Amino acid sequence: MIILEAQGYRLELAPERGGAVLRLDWHGEPLMRPACGSTIFDVGSFPLVPFSNRIAKGRFNTGARKGTIAPNFPGSDHPHPLHGFGWLTAWSVIEQDDNHALLEHTYPGGEWPWPYRARQTFELGAQGLTNRLSITNLGDAPMPAGLGFHPYFPRDAETVYRGLHRGEWYNTPDCLPSSLDEHEEAIDWWQGESVDTRAVDTAYTGREGMLEIDWPARGLGLTIAPSEELTTTVVFTPQGQDYFCVEPVSHATDAINRAPETLAWLEPGQTATVSMTLSARTLPPAA
Structure with a gap:
């Protein structure tokens, strides 16, 4: 385990466990859900590379490959491979x-017919945690690539999430996109209500601005600043759980089949990089 500390922030990393974050605290308060078990789904955050979310039945055809x-x-017969x-x-x-x-992390090529090198950097400072993720095409042909982050956050009945997006995908029961509800302007799909008021596992498109989480009972807030390439946010709010996910990503689900032009197409030797910065803040006392 790697432990980083600076400016009141403390970060625990597990390189051998999917390059994952085990926990992120600010002055002893957890900003991500602390690791709570032995599986990859029990960590605080993990990287998404070379694609985000699901590919339908795992099949794709880019024309060239x-x-x-x-x-x-893990532990399921779910038919759609996910998260790279x-x-x-x-x-x-x-x-x-x-x-x-x-x-x-280096991938030599195989089921994904393009070799690549992925790198993650973690840096703590006064601004909080900046997590960068890059991918370099190590092959001899153009490679489609998607990147993102999959953080888990603590949740109680009062937790509020805010993010402005133009579109919300409706999904099939097995979490593939079926139709897009899109507005001319970006809106808060929760309309200021708590996370508990909507149970979703879907992608929001056309992000504008920062993402924010407030924990009023803790007097604590978190601002997530994704880089401009992360135009989409996957939100997962499972019912009856003490966590939820807000995932800044570069493309919507099954993009390689549905919208390949939304992926980064890297020439041999070319690199794509994305980032997110997580900054804690104190909430003013309730009136």
Whole structure:
């Protein structure tokens, strides 16, 4: 385990466990859900590379190359592989000091017919945690690529999430997109209500501005600043759970089949990079 500390922030990383964050605290208060078990779904956050969310039946055909990826949902027979390869493999530690770490994962090609190198950097400072994720095409042909982050956050009955997006995807029962509800202007789909008022597992498109979480009972808030490439946000609010997910990502579900132009197409040797910064804030006392 790697521990980084700076400016009241404390970050625990598990490189061998999907390059995951185990926990992120600010002055002892958890900002991400602390790791609560032994599976990858029990961590605080993990990287999404070289694609986000699901590919229908694992099948794709870009015209130049096609492939089939086997189901990879741990402990399930869910038919649509998801989240790429980085979250289910060990990452190597390239650099580490008191407030900075660099991790690396290399994929040689296979089911995903393009070799690549992925890197994550974590840096703590006065602004909070900045997590960068990059992918470099190590092959000899253009490669489609998607990137993102999958953080889990604590949740109680009063937790509020705010994010402005133009579109919300409706899904089939097995979480593939079926239709898009889109507005001319970006809106708060929760309309200021608590996370508990909507049970969703879907993608929101056309993000504008920051994402915010408030925990009024804790007097604590969190601002998430995704880089401009992360135009989409996947939100998962399972009923009856003490966590929820807000995932800044670069494309919607099954984009390689439905909207391949929304992916980054990297020439051999080319790199794409995304980032998110998480900044804690104190909430004013309730009136």
